[in-house]
Amino acid sequence: MANWKKLLSGTVLAVGLLSSQMSTAAHAADKVRIALLVKSLGNGFFDAAHKGADEAAKELGNVEVIYTGPTSTTASGQIDIINSLIAQKVNAIAVSANDGDALVPSLKKAMQRGITVISWDSAVAKPGREMHLAPSSDALIGNMCDKLAADALPGGKGDVAILSATATSTNQNTWIAEMKKALPKYPGVNVVTTVYGDDLADKSYRETEGILKTYPNVKVIVAPTSVGIVAAAQAVEDAGKVGQVFVTGLGLPSELAGHVDKGSVKSFAIWNPIDLGYAATTIAYELATKKAEAKPGAEIPIGRMGKTKLDENDQAAMADPFVYDKSNVHEFAKIF
Incomplete structure (x- = not known):
């Protein structure tokens, strides 16, 4: 009888452990x-x-x-x-x-x-x-990028370059298209080129250097990409162009606060x-x-x-x- 009770007790314990494990597995599966x-x-x-x-x-x-x-x-x-x-x-x-x-x-x-x-x-x-x-609304983003560029231009007039992410990036391409649609509202903004930094810091930096060399009259670089805007600001600072060329677009406050302090960035925008x-x-x-x-x-x-x-x-x-x-x-x- 004692052996029977031990066997029964062991069986109950085993079933209990199995049930617990199954419950845990089910919880994980949920x-x-x-x-x-x-x-x-x-x-x-x-x-x-x-x-x-x-x-x-x-x-x-x-x-x-x-x-x-x-x-x-x-x-x-x-x-x-x-x-x-x-x-x-x-x-x-x-x-x-x-x-x-x-x-x-x-x-x-x-x-x-x-x-x-x-x-x-x-x-x-x-x-x-x-x-x-x-x-955000694509139209609002495009218009905002134009407005930021106009606000950064002396007298609201001058040449502007766009530094984007990849050439196939859906959102950047859409925003740039919306920028172009909204340009009649900002007649002083003259977009001279769009280049692509592929959302890579080093390539975006080099593309900015290319803009500064090829388009010496550019006064504002708009980068609707959080990687590109930081790289462009750094390139402008390294080229000694602070106060002559301003960078704006879409970026993160934590990554751009220092560049705002240095003067390469006046203002920028982003959602949270x-x-x-x-x-x-x-x-x-x-x-x-x-x-x-x-x-x-x-x-x-x-x-x-x-x-x-x-x-x-x-x-x-x-x-x-x-x-x-x-x-x-x-x-x-x-x-x-």
């Missing part, structure tokens, strides 16, 4: 795994977006954020990562695209496997995603990348868990930021760009 796929690692803008994604995951409670990206801004690097994420059976992919068309086949494959796919910051073509979250990462992660979660559906007119909750509404192209905009200068840059540099 985690919603969201991949935040960025253009490249080591970029301050995307590092800040990662912070926002982690904030969203903490609020949601059952979310695991996988922060990933290639080492350089290439579509092929992102495609390799997408294929890996498909194999890992993640629940959602939120991607800022290096090439909005090139990623479509691999992202369509992901969606066919039941993975939620959204783009944010830099759009994927519509067949390759459920929706796109723009950081922390909020952007937060919103992208929250939207991916809402769609992956079927709490929301991406369709024209749909309003999708984005946590502490309220809601965002999709247009007829399944796109939503987060917020207007905000201008930073010597009056506020150091305050915001402490945040991002």
